Ligand SMILES: *[C@@H]1O[C@H](CO)[C@@H](O)[C@H](O)[C@H]1NC(C)=O
Ligand SMILES: *[C@@H]1O[C@H](CO)[C@@H](O)[C@H](O)[C@H]1NC(C)=O
Ligand SMILES: *[C@@H]1O[C@H](CO)[C@@H](O)[C@H](O)[C@H]1NC(C)=O
Ligand SMILES: *[C@@H]1O[C@H](CO)[C@@H](O)[C@H](O)[C@H]1NC(C)=O
Ligand SMILES: *[C@@H]1O[C@H](CO)[C@@H](O)[C@H](O)[C@H]1NC(C)=O
Ligand SMILES: *[C@@H]1O[C@H](CO)[C@@H](O)[C@H](O)[C@H]1NC(C)=O
Ligand SMILES: *[C@@H]1O[C@H](CO)[C@@H](O)[C@H](O)[C@H]1NC(C)=O
């Protein structure tokens with residue numbers, strides 16, 4: 001019964017954000033043109049994108065938070081500015097800092113999208129540059145998966161056979177810290193023997209708050225591996241960039257005039273001098289992260305308000321340790337990401353090249369919509385047996401664990417690690433098995449209030465499909481993972497739902513959307529006679 005889901009994966013996974021256009025003119029080999037390209041996409045609040053354009057002038061624009069299409073929601077920009085100096089000539093590799101036309105932009109020749117990476121190939125004078133945005137997907141390492149970070153890395157190679165002097169630069173602005181652009185931001189820079197990093201937070205964060213869909217309770221990090229050739233600076237955007245343009249290096253200085261996002265835009269910059277080279281022997285790597293703890297406010301069946309924590313706390317005592325480990329693990333992580341990319345693409349190519357493109361684009365959307373969390377146990381330790389995943393209905397609402405959206409993403413979780421199904425379904429099943437939940441059919445979500453999940457008791461008109469969908473997902477998880485614990489724990493609820501479907505599915509006046517009912521009723525009804533769930537009954 002589960003197999004029929006798979007072909008629907010393609011149709012269902014393409015989220016609202018993305019429509020596809022095909023290249024008309026240049027770059028003949030470029031066949032895949034998503035309207036928006038993922039840059040750093042790892043959690044509902046660390047989700048940075050770039051609009052794609054048909055003429056490959058991609059990178060002369062500011063990168064944006066996912067809600068770029070809703071200017072009414074506020075300023076969507078997440079400034080990420082990249083510069084490179086080649087033999088004293090300045091080029092821009094990302095961003096839209098015009099500076100009176102005092103430099104030119106590198107020419108993008110091609111981009112590609114894999115499940116974990118977006119890669120831009122470009123030419124800057126006599127140098128070929130590849131910039132890769134890598135947002136790892138870690139199906140078997142939930143600690144790493146729950147650290148909201150991405151790598152931005154750069155490879156360069158001389159294209160005229162000559163040695164060239166190369167200095168590279170990147171900065172991020174305080175826009176990444178909070179959606180409330182008037183908030184005062186505070187920041188600092190730390191230099192250790194292994195890393196140089198900037199940290200920035202809102203001076204008065206609203207814990208578990210949102211403004212224009214961005215959070216304002218996270219810590220922004222920008223980090224590089226320590227080396228005498230790496231320099232840092234905090235200051236206004238023009239101070240940092242101007243310093244680099246003139247000197248090819250930063251001042252190693254900190255601006256301590258803490259202020260709001262729009263007041264002389266506080267910017268956090270790291271640069272590296274590569275010397276006179278023919279090519280880089282290893283990529284130049286920046287790590288960018290936006291880490292929140294607590295992650296989610298959840299109401300337990302007892303009615304207690306619980307703050308839940310990112311899963312990585314089970315390994316790291318502070319978020320910066322997690323981020324610096326990510327920096328130190330770049331080699332292994334990027335190799336793991338490439339293997340995963342190859343596996344996913346090979347499998348998807350068995351359907352078609354277009355399907356491989358769509359899956360590549362959808363993979364980070366799925367994993368960028370979730371937070372993996374644990375609770376603090378009654379013994380004061382992290383309670384790993386209380387792992388829960390929350391998914392935000394990104395793009396339309398703030399719904400928490402929206403059942404039909406989870407269903408669309410579910411094949412990807414089952415394919416990568418079917419164990420994800422349990423923590424994803426657990427919050428919905430736990431809430432609806434409690435006495436607080438009055439309805440005979442399944443809820444559509446846990447409320448429209450991400451990152452708060454209080455549960456939703458409202459009657460709604462999709463009783464049949466949400467109920468069928470919950471049963472299908474619960475069964476698919478048990479069947480693919482062999483783990484029947486959800487079914488055994490929530491058997492009574494699931495059985496009640498099956499009974500509800502038996503009572504209502506064939507009733508034309510029943511509570512549902514007709515099209516979905518046509519799909520789901522035949523799937524569910526046989527379970528009355530020969531319930532596949534019984535096997536897992538306690
Ligand atoms: C799935 O995740 C679980 C929990 O992290 C892990 O123990 C298991 O090895 C993973 N399985 C796969 C196939 O990655
Ligand atoms: C960029 O990537 C392309 C495609 O993988 C490769 O052919 C090229 O050599 C790379 N360029 C650099 C500068 O690493
Ligand atoms: C730097 O800022 C971070 C984030 O506010 C803070 O956790 C850390 O303690 C600060 N470090 C120093 C040395 O002030
Ligand atoms: C990562 O690999 C590069 C070569 O590609 C090597 O120079 C570097 O030392 C490695 N880094 C670590 C931390 O192992
Ligand atoms: C851990 O979570 C499980 C599942 O919610 C719960 O039954 C158990 O009591 C918790 N343990 C502690 C020590 O809090
Ligand atoms: C976890 O709970 C213990 C007591 O149960 C408390 O002392 C501790 O502060 C809590 N830790 C966090 C991070 O909430
Ligand atoms: C609860 O769910 C209903 C039906 O899905 C929805 O219309 C309503 O907006 C939700 N309640 C709130 C307060 O978000």
Ligand SMILES: *[C@@H]1O[C@H](CO)[C@@H](O)[C@H](O)[C@H]1NC(C)=O
Pocket residue numbers: 440496497499500503
């Ligand atoms: C299903 O119908 C039977 C018979 O009318 C009724 O007893 C039962 O409560 C109904 N169950 C649900 C979940 O609607």
